[in-house]
Amino acid sequence: MQPRSLYDKLWDAHVVQEESDGTALLYIDRQLVHEVTSPQAFEGLKLADRKPWRLDTLLATPDHNVPTTARTAGNAGIVDPISRTQVETLDANCADFGITEFKIDDLRQGIVHVIGPEQGFTQPGMTLVCGDSHTSTHGAFGALAFGIGTSEVEHVLATQCLWMKKARAMQVLVDGALSPGITAKDIALAVIGQIGTAGGTGYAIEFAGSAIRALSMEGRMTLCNMAIEAGARAGMVAVDDKTVAYMRGRPYSPAGALWDQAVAYWRTLVSDADARFDSVVRLDAAAIKPQVTWGTSPEMVLPVDGCVPDPKDAPNPVKKSDWERALLYMGLSANMPISEIDVDKVFIGSCTNSRIEDLREAAAVVKGRSVASNIRLALVVPGSGLVKQQAEAEGLDKIFRAAGFEWREPGCSMCLAMNADRLEPGERCASTSNRNFEGRQGQGGRTHLVSPAMAAAAAVFGHFVDIREVM
Amino acid sequence: MRPFTRVEGLVAPLDRANVDTDAIIPKQFLKSIKRTGFGPNAFDEWRYLDRGEPGMDNGARPLNPDFVLNQARYQGASVLLARENFGCGSSREHAPWALEDYGFRALIAPSYADIFYNNCFKNGLLPIMLPAEIVDRLFQETLAAPGYKLVVDLAAQTVTTPNGAVFVFDVDAERKNRLLNGLDDISLTLQHTGKIQAYEARRKLEAPWLFV
Numbered sequence: 154m155q156p157r158s159l160y161d162k163l164w165d166a167h168v169v170q171e172e173s174d175g176t177a178l179l180y181i182d183r184q185l186v187h188e189v190t191s192p193q194a195f196e197g198l199k200l201a202d203r204k205p206w207r208l209d210t211l212l213a214t215p216d217h218n219v220p221t222t223a224r225t226a227g228n229a230g231i232v233d234p235i236s237r238t239q240v241e242t243l244d245a246n247c248a249d250f251g252i253t254e255f256k257i258d259d260l261r262q263g264i265v266h267v268i269g270p271e272q273g274f275t276q277p278g279m280t281l282v283c284g285d286s287h288t289s290t291h292g293a294f295g296a297l298a299f300g301i302g303t304s305e306v307e308h309v310l311a312t313q314c315l316w317m318k319k320a321r322a323m324q325v326l327v328d329g330a331l332s333p334g335i336t337a338k339d340i341a342l343a344v345i346g347q348i349g350t351a352g353g354t355g356y357a358i359e360f361a362g363s364a365i366r367a368l369s370m371e372g373r374m375t376l377c378n379m380a381i382e383a384g385a386r387a388g389m390v391a392v393d394d395k396t397v398a399y400m401r402g403r404p405y406s407p408a409g410a411l412w413d414q415a416v417a418y419w420r421t422l423v424s425d426a427d428a429r430f431d432s433v434v435r436l437d438a439a440a441i442k443p444q445v446t447w448g449t450s451p452e453m454v455l456p457v458d459g460c461v462p463d464p465k466d467a468p469n470p471v472k473k474s475d476w477e478r479a480l481l482y483m484g485l486s487a488n489m490p491i492s493e494i495d496v497d498k499v500f501i502g503s504c505t506n507s508r509i510e511d512l513r514e515a516a517a518v519v520k521g522r523s524v525a526s527n528i529r530l531a532l533v534v535p536g537s538g539l540v541k542q543q544a545e546a547e548g549l550d551k552i553f554r555a556a557g558f559e560w561r562e563p564g565c566s567m568c569l570a571m572n573a574d575r576l577e578p579g580e581r582c583a584s585t586s587n588r589n590f591e592g593r594q595g596q597g598g599r600t601h602l603v604s605p606a607m608a609a610a611a612a613v614f615g616h617f618v619d620i621r622e623v624m
Numbered sequence: 625m626r627p628f629t630r631v632e633g634l635v636a637p638l639d640r641a642n643v644d645t646d647a648i649i650p651k652q653f654l655k656s657i658k659r660t661g662f663g664p665n666a667f668d669e670w671r672y673l674d675r676g677e678p679g680m681d682n683g684a685r686p687l688n689p690d691f692v693l694n695q696a697r698y699q700g701a702s703v704l705l706a707r708e709n710f711g712c713g714s715s716r717e718h719a720p721w722a723l724e725d726y727g728f729r730a731l732i733a734p735s736y737a738d739i740f741y742n743n744c745f746k747n748g749l750l751p752i753m754l755p756a757e758i759v760d761r762l763f764q765e766t767l768a769a770p771g772y773k774l775v776v777d778l779a780a781q782t783v784t785t786p787n788g789a790v791f792v793f794d795v796d797a798e799r800k801n802r803l804l805n806g807l808d809d810i811s812l813t814l815q816h817t818g819k820i821q822a823y824e825a826r827r828k829l830e831a832p833w834l835f836v
């Protein structure tokens with residue numbers, strides 16, 4: 154048999170039917186559902202008098218619209234009536250169809266991409282989809298996971314399948330050891346800086362190399378989460394001991410004899426030694442510095458010791474006008490050192506960086522310090538109720554609160570500002586989220602993407618600092 | 625889904641690269657539980673001078689005179705000319721819904737983000753990919769000639785300019801067929817029910833933990 158990549162193996166295992174032009178009907182093992190991209194899909198099902206194909210493959214939770222302040226009032230606590238309707242619509246649809254849902258006041262509620270792995274709902278070898286582009290996160294488990302649109306949400310609900318063409322395979326090889334203080338987020342941003350936001354378009358990316366093996370599962374999730382920001386629908390990491398150890402004992406993980414059988418299969422989910430990739434990108438882990446985005450696209454990124462670029466130096470006219478527009482929007486001038494950029498708000502959260510390890514990294518920087526006087530708001534939003542509970546058990550909430558951070562309830566929050574947490578026009582934010590698009594965190598808001606430790610340091614110093622110098 | 629066969633339409637040029645889905649339809653409009661009505665809020669942050677919220681009377685809002693789609697000569701455009709990596713960002717299908725509801729039937733750009741590209745086909749919107757030099761030429765011609773129209777013929781896979789230049793584009797045969805006929809994906813897939821069930825039976829033996 155020909156050597157196969159991890160992607161080949163995942164793909165082959167799920168083909169129900171293949172057409173002569175290479176289009177395949179792919180079986181989907183799991184679907185996560187949230188309130189924003191599902192109402193029109195459920196409406197479609199009802200109109201056509203259809204039912205979900207397999208209820209046991211579905212798990213739903215509201216995350217985008219939920220407030221991050223007290224949850225005691227349940228849905229009634231959602232002030233915006235349109236947001237509330239959307240969450241209530243999800244509840245009603247889940248009740249009507251019999252879908253398991255972690256509702257707003259459930260301890261297990263959280264961002265879909267945090268709760269899937271946390272519950273063991275996400276497993277190696279699965280195909281997993283969600284009406285959300287950051288579904289690539291789940292590829293960290295050696296799974297094929299990707300975001301889909303609402304029509305496809307309905308299609309998977311109704312048929313358990315999707316029509317797809319196989320993507321090309323890209324390997325991103327990161328070898329060597331990261332410097333202390335450098336995280337998976339910095340790797341992700343450095344990769345995007347190198348290949349651009351369209352560099353992965355049409356590809357499924359496998360992250361490999363010694364630096365990736367050394368990452369925790371949380372770090373791998375952060376990395377795969379941002380595969381979509383490089384244009385790739387799916388990112389993935391091969392299964393190893395860490396993957397298996399993470400899976401053990403989770404509520405949805407296989408147990409007993411099935412556990413052993415599953416693990417034996419999971420162990421095969423690695424690329425064969427001479428598997429073929431259509432493209433290979435190499436990075437030297439030791440050379441990666443703390444990354445900060447300066448513009449309005451994740452590819453507009455620099456090491457913290459760099460200076461904002463000068464449009465005069467742009468490689469072509471399209472880039473030049475992009476850079477000019479980005480500088481204007483971001484309120485920055487060319488050649489300004491990144492370390493001199495002051496921030497107004499700090500956001501630690503999102504499906505990229507709201508897991509327990511992220512909160513620990515940020516808390517380690519904050520401990521014994523306080524938030525700088527120019528910071529108007531510093532927010533920590535855990536990714537799920539269980540992450541929050543764990544962090545509280547470790548006393549992290551106290552560290553953040555003592556320093557002047559606000560400690561909130563789980564949800565997407567200021568990652569995209571569909572709830573009340575947002576930037577005001579002109580406000581500048583150090584954010585651990587994944588998108589720095591114009592208006593993403595609130596109209597006119599200015600986002601700089603960084604790691605949790607870098608965001609924490611920006612909160613303490615009031616501007617960007619090199620985390621390696623303050624640890 | 626509305627079938628797409630042949631469209632002769634006024635062209636509007638949106639001259640920026642990496643136009644993301646947050647720009648196409650800002651997130652506050654994602655709170656709707658409907659599929660329609662997103663058109664007045666397409667490109668909301670660029671199009672209006674005030675901050676858009678769901679439920680506003682869009683007709684009464686101040687328009688941004690500098691935004692290209694607001695220019696009189698582009699009113700009624702049904703073909704959108706764009707730059708590389710159009711539609712990057714989120715998976716929100718609200719982006720093609722908004723473009724379609726605005727009145728666009730076809731998009732022309734050198735490249736698109738994958739999920740967005742896929743979503744367009746599900747909504748009767750044809751995303752055409754042409755080489756960057758040709759897109760560049762179309763931008764120049766559009767800017768130079770008010771009332772500039774293109775003819776998009778899906779069956780023939782061609783874009784024809786007013787002076788008769790013809791550009792051929794690629795499109796996946798299956799997608800083309802569905803779009804030409806406005807076919808419903810789900811009922812087509814359900815014709816394969818037997819195969820899906822056979823796959824499940826097989827998979828259950830190999831990987832029973834996936835079925836508990």
Ligand code: SF4
Pocket residue numbers: 216217264265266285287503504505564565568569586587
């Ligand atoms: S945290 Fe942000 S990126 Fe992640 S699912 Fe929520 S809105 Fe999307």
